[in-house]
Amino acid sequence: MAIVALFLRDLRLVWRRPGDVAVVLAFFVIATVLFPLGIGPEANLLARIAAGVLWAAALFASMLSLDRLFAADYEDGALDLLLLAPWPLELAALAKCAAHWVVTGLPLAVLAPLIGLAFGLDDRSLAVLALTLLVGTPALSLIGGLAAALTLGARRSGALLALLALPLCVPTLIFGASAIEATATGESFVVHVAILGALALVALATLPWAIAAALRQAGE
Amino acid sequence: MAALHFFANPARFRRFSQRVLPALWVVTALALTIGLYWGLVIAPPDYQQGDTVRIMFLHVPTASLSMAGYLLLAALGASLLVWRHPLAGLMARAAAPVGATYAAVCLITGSLWGRPMWGTYWVWDARLTSFLLLFFLYLGHIALSRAYDDSERGDRAAAILAVVGAINVPIIKFSVDWWNTLHQPESIMRLGGPAIDPSLLWPLLWMMGAMALLFVALVLLRTETEIDRRRLEIAENQD
Numbered sequence: 001m002a003i004v005a006l007f008l009r010d011l012r013l014v015w016r017r018p019g020d021v022a023v024v025l026a027f028f029v030i031a032t033v034l035f036p037l038g039i040g041p042e043a044n045l046l047a048r049i050a051a052g053v054l055w056a057a058a059l060f061a062s063m064l065s066l067d068r069l070f071a072a073d074y075e076d077g078a079l080d081l082l083l084l085a086p087w088p089l090e091l092a093a094l095a096k097c098a099a100h101w102v103v104t105g106l107p108l109a110v111l112a113p114l115i116g117l118a119f120g121l122d123d124r125s126l127a128v129l130a131l132t133l134l135v136g137t138p139a140l141s142l143i144g145g146l147a148a149a150l151t152l153g154a155r156r157s158g159a160l161l162a163l164l165a166l167p168l169c170v171p172t173l174i175f176g177a178s179a180i181e182a183t184a185t186g187e188s189f190v191v192h193v194a195i196l197g198a199l200a201l202v203a204l205a206t207l208p209w210a211i212a213a214a215l216r217q218a219g220e
Numbered sequence: 221m222a223a224l225h226f227f228a229n230p231a232r233f234r235r236f237s238q239r240v241l242p243a244l245w246v247v248t249a250l251a252l253t254i255g256l257y258w259g260l261v262i263a264p265p266d267y268q269q270g271d272t273v274r275i276m277f278l279h280v281p282t283a284s285l286s287m288a289g290y291l292l293l294a295a296l297g298a299s300l301l302v303w304r305h306p307l308a309g310l311m312a313r314a315a316a317p318v319g320a321t322y323a324a325v326c327l328i329t330g331s332l333w334g335r336p337m338w339g340t341y342w343v344w345d346a347r348l349t350s351f352l353l354l355f356f357l358y359l360g361h362i363a364l365s366r367a368y369d370d371s372e373r374g375d376r377a378a379a380i381l382a383v384v385g386a387i388n389v390p391i392i393k394f395s396v397d398w399w400n401t402l403h404q405p406e407s408i409m410r411l412g413g414p415a416i417d418p419s420l421l422w423p424l425l426w427m428m429g430a431m432a433l434l435f436v437a438l439v440l441l442r443t444e445t446e447i448d449r450r451r452l453e454i455a456e457n458q459d
Contacts, residue, residue: 146384150377154367163363164381167356170349171391210384213301217376 002087003095010099020065021103025111028061032115043120050119051129051180055173058108058133059140063165065104066144067151067158069096074152074218083219093211094204097138097145105137121180128183128193132176135193139200142207143168149214172199230447233307237440244437251430258423266420275333277424281431282326283351287389289319289435290354293361294386297379307443309375310450312382313365314442318435320358327351350391357385371453 014021035053036046073079082092112133113126121129147165151157179192259277266273293312300308330348331341342348365371365378416424 146380150364150381151367153373154364154377155369156367160360160363160367163356164360167353167360167388168385170353207384210380214377214380217373217380220373 002085003091006082006092007095007099010096011102014099014103020068021107024061024065024104025107027064028057028108028111029115031057031060032119036119047120047184050116050121051125051177051184053119054112054116054129055132055136055176058112058137059166059169059173061108062100062104062137062140062144063162065100066148066165067161069100069145069148070152070215070218071148071157079215079219083216089212089215090208093145093149093215094208097141097208097211100145101138101141105133105141108137109133122184125180125183128189129180131189132179132193132196135200136172136176136196139172139196139203140169142200142203142211143172146207146211146214149211149218152215152218172196175199228306230307230310230450234444234447237444241437241440241444244433244440248430248433248437251426251433255423255427255430259427263423264419269337272333272336273420275329276420277427278431279326279329279333280424281428282322282329284428285431285435286319286323286326286354286358289315289322290357290382290389291386293319293382294389297382300375300379301383309365309372309379310446311439311443312361312378313371313375314446315439316358316361316365316378318438318442320355320362322431322435323351323355323358327355350388353388357381357388361385371450 032053035049039045039049070079073082083089085092109130113121113130116126116129144161144165147161147168150164151161154160175192175196179189179196182192183189255277260274263274263277265271292315296305296308296312296315299305300312327348330351334343335341361378361381364381365374368374368377
């Protein structure tokens, strides 16, 4: 129950400063809008690159919001209390990543189809885009959570966080984008989404332990 | 296991490595000279690829050794996290730039080989892309281990990263088998024996050994330097 309380606390903290989430979503929109502006408004080309652009932008947006994930708790001492708490630190790490997913992954999955519409994706591709983001973003939140925990108290932690997390996020990006690609060419997207789900489950099964280990050594 | 505990004392390790290194440098230089002469002069040009096949003598050893190097980082990371082995962090810090350099040499020689063979310096093929990621994983490890004012903190953070990042190594290893792309399939370590002519295989295996010796020598030398640097750091903090 304490874990649920931690999860709700994180959500409430975000709720009181909605600007933090708005900035991340605004970044996502602006980053995606740059592509038609830079490449030109040719509809076929835009529809072809939409999947990759939206996924890569979602990746960057979720990186952007991660550097505060544990930093605030680290600075004000709440992390020390989490370390001393009688329940497993792994669950606390999971709760915080889950809260991060609810305030970034979920809104991104809702917002992305709107942008996809502007890129000229068809209805089926839009639905698959939302599905891949729903299935894939939990993995991004967990991988990013590990990078955020590892860089606590480091110099230039923001840039370092991206350097650590992005290579580990590449499989998620590849299978997320290829599911939409497959839909566009009339193939089945199920295999790609299944692999994406497998990646998310592997992240779920392993990374909370790695994050907890990183938090413990940050607390020492 | 016994060796693991024997070297738990950095001073003891330093005495050992100072005794071994001079001999190791001589053997390494000899092995590299023989290997390079064998590969670049004696070995016959390939019937298909001509003289460009000689790039292989640098490309293949650096490829295997940079992957093995990342596994070494993961093993050192695990022994730092599990047994708090005092030398593991120092050695990981010494090994990461060597591994990154091998990965870079592998990428560069690969693209120089790709130009005459495939007509392009770079393609987004599974093996090449995953190798580029390995290079970035090395860079992340190097940057993270040096991002803290407290070196030991950096060593432990990098250790966790190395253990998690090791997942990528089998993906690189098998990417050629899983995705059928431009890169040729595995030709040395495969069932049914190597699919490569002995006149090229032997110098290649020799070069693998020579480059492995160079890797070990560089890591030992850098570990010694790292021990000295850590002592200086401690001395500075005591003032």
